[in-house]
Amino acid sequence: MSNTLDREFKFSRKDFDYISGLIYDQTGIVLAEHKFDMMYARLARRLRQLGLFSVKEYIAYFSSPEGKDELPNLINAMTTNLTRFFREAHHFETLGKESLAASVRDAARLGQKKLRIWSAGCSSGMEPYSIAMTVADSLPDLSAWDALILATDIDTGMLDRAKAGVYAKSDLADAPPSVRKKYTRRAPDNQLVIDQKLKDLIRFKKLNLLHQWPFKGSFDVIFCRNVLIYFDKDTRDKLVARFVEKLKPGGYLFLGHSEALAGEKAGLENVGRSSFRKGGA
Known part of the structure; x- marks a missing residue:
């Protein structure tokens, strides 16, 4: 913990405890x-x-009627957004080689070409x-x-960036x-724009994973990587159990490399590094 005398704004341990408690109550994230x-x-x-001139003043602001819309900005500010394309390439x-190959075989057998994938905690859209x-x-x-990728996150700023692509x-x-x-296609300032065909596959939605999930269908694949590490153990276990319920028989769950134990405890088949398959297919 740095010396508070060096800080531009007053920030006490009491301020930290209050805000970390608020973030936990609102999102389940442990700071x-x-x-x-x-x-x-x-x-x-x-x-x-x-x-503003102090964290105490900021707390008073977002607790007041004037600052009633500030809480989402606070949550966005506290959300970690480290990500990249094809992170954990395995x-x-x-x-591609197992899950989607199985979907192709099932489509040929059943005559129904339907695919549902969920990216839970999609951040800026790279996943x-x-x-x-x-x-x-x-x-x-x-x-x-009939293919659809649902991409959800609690951070509205990241969702806006994701939609832009x-x-x-x-x-x-x-x-x-x-x-x-x-x-992708080239854009000014050494940037790349995602092809519209891919954008059309994805639906970006704001979602707090601890709240009710407003969809009834099940998924062939769920990605929830490097998200569970921000929750306490009980919350992690409950979320994984909910993911398993939302997976179709034979569906795949991909977790972050440091979160694999949660998948193993959920009774899923381990099919690779932090990669799991639900039985019953």
């Missing part, structure tokens, strides 16, 4: 003590934007677009499929060159 400096840095940016190999690229490459007759060229450094060439 441990080692996040003290991170919280201060993100709050400081917001205080400058609002022209998941996309399993998605769902990586999924869409893999789907488009794995299903040659994509236009004949504009990224720095460096963001796609880990994407296969052929995929990058096929599904």
Whole structure:
């Protein structure tokens, strides 16, 4: 914890405890003590934007009628958004070679070309677009499929960026060159724009994972990677159980590499690094 005398704004342990408790109550995200400096840095940016002079003043502001719409901005500021295209590339190999290959076989057998994938905690959209690229490459007759990728996040700022589908060229450094060439086009300032065909596959929605999920159908694949680490153990276990309920028999669940234990405890078949399959198909 840094020396408070060096800070631009007054920020006490009491302030930290209050805001971390509020974030936990609203989102289930645990902000441990080692996040003290991170919280201060993100709050400081917001205080400058609002022209406030202390965190105490900010707390009074978002607790007042005048600041009633500020809470989403606070949640957005506290949300970690580290991501990149094709992060943990082995998941996309399993998605293409196993999960989608099974979907193609099932479609041929059942005569129904329907695919539902959920990116839970999609951040700035790099994960769902990586999924869409893999789907488009794995299903040659994509236009004949009823395919949909649901991409959800609690951070409205990240969802706006995801919908725009504009990224720095460096963001796609880990994407296969052929995929990058096929599904993006150049834009000014060394940026790339995602192909409209992929955008049409995705529905971006705001969702707090701890609240009721407003969809009734089940999914062939669920991605929830590097999200569970921000929750306490009981919340992690409950969320994984809910994901399992939402998976179709034979469906796949992909978790972050540090979250694999939660999948193993849920009774799923381990089919690769932090990759799981639901039985019953």
